Amino acid sequence: MQAERSLATLRARFADDTGADALARAARGGDLEAFELLVRRYQRRIYALAYQHLRDPDEAQDLAQEVFVRLFRGLERYDAGRPFEPWFWRLAGNVAASYRRRRPAAPVDLPATAAAHEREDTLPLERALADLNEELRLPVLLHYYLDLPLDEIATALGLSLSAVKSRLHRARAILRRVLVEEVG
Amino acid sequence: MAAVCVRTRDQLEALVDGELEASRGAELRAHLAECADCRAHHAEACSLPTRLAAVPSPEPPGALVADVLRSVRRERVPPLHLWGPLAIELALCLVALWYVSGLRGLYVLAQHTSSDVGALLAWGAGGAQLPAPPAGDVFLLLVCALLVATSLCHLVLLSRQSPRVLT
Numbered sequence: 195m196q197a198e199r200s201l202a203t204l205r206a207r208f209a210d211d212t213g214a215d216a217l218a219r220a221a222r223g224g225d226l227e228a229f230e231l232l233v234r235r236y237q238r239r240i241y242a243l244a245y246q247h248l249r250d251p252d253e254a255q256d257l258a259q260e261v262f263v264r265l266f267r268g269l270e271r272y273d274a275g276r277p278f279e280p281w282f283w284r285l286a287g288n289v290a291a292s293y294r295r296r297r298p299a300a301p302v303d304l305p306a307t308a309a310a311h312e313r314e315d316t317l318p319l320e321r322a323l324a325d326l327n328e329e330l331r332l333p334v335l336l337h338y339y340l341d342l343p344l345d346e347i348a349t350a351l352g353l354s355l356s357a358v359k360s361r362l363h364r365a366r367a368i369l370r371r372v373l374v375e376e377v378g
Numbered sequence: 379m380a381a382v383c384v385r386t387r388d389q390l391e392a393l394v395d396g397e398l399e400a401s402r403g404a405e406l407r408a409h410l411a412e413c414a415d416c417r418a419h420h421a422e423a424c425s426l427p428t429r430l431a432a433v434p435s436p437e438p439p440g441a442l443v444a445d446v447l448r449s450v451r452r453e454r455v456p457p458l459h460l461w462g463p464l465a466i467e468l469a470l471c472l473v474a475l476w477y478v479s480g481l482r483g484l485y486v487l488a489q490h491t492s493s494d495v496g497a498l499l500a501w502g503a504g505g506a507q508l509p510a511p512p513a514g515d516v517f518l519l520l521v522c523a524l525l526v527a528t529s530l531c532h533l534v535l536l537s538r539q540s541p542r543v544l545t
Binding site: 226229230233234237238240241242245246251255258259262263266267316319320323334338339341359362363366367369370371373374 | 387388390391392395397418419422423426427429430431432433434435436437438439442443445446447449450451453
């Protein structure tokens, strides 16, 4: 109830269509409510990225939280004259890439997080995606899942544009072979 | 598997993305027209980007926003080193207050200040010797100078902090 009230207060202060750039500028100036709205706005996509990257709900929550905390700490370095999203996705990509280096993956099964009938079509693809090695999986998630352009992925992951393209091609080729074999 | 199939499948993603030279693209399409296995790979390669974008993910946990805000609020607490100078400033203020009110009182201080200022004005006009300030006033002046210096350092420390830490 209290959470709903505070959300209503937030929405009264910031219109729903308040741009992410404006929210980021306000948050950069110390406005915690603007920061909260940024978190609410991006939590779904960040959690989805974290979940697809780590395949573990607890670790995904941990990673998503780390992305937002690092966002808060890094806001003072955000250049308010530039668009927020590319900068933010770069930060998220960096945090996601470094997260796995710090915490080696434990073998996990795909948890039953969505209704089985919803996932029947995508389950083989999810499995194949989970089996990809990390250096191929992250560019795939950033490009196809979060819709980031190739140049932003290159910046986010510290790679050249051609390296990103090459990884995406290799990743898709592996996924395609696995899926064709599974069907065949 | 025939060598031509291997070469074709190696370039299917580039074909789908339109990154092959026209002549090579035509060669691949010609092979796809006659090879059912490679066509199956091509169909999969074509649909993969859309299917990847449609992979479902669970909803973020309800506590995520609250957890993030809790972590962030903890970071807003000013670090301990920002409070350190306050202790020094407080001690210097206490010394100054003790001197002003404990020894001779505000009235005496005001009297001395007024006579010092009068003597300085007279010295400035060339009508008197430069007054020698009492040792106690020099001590007070030193305390005040120290207080100003510490406060300036403190302000520099605070100005280097993120605005979020201070609000």
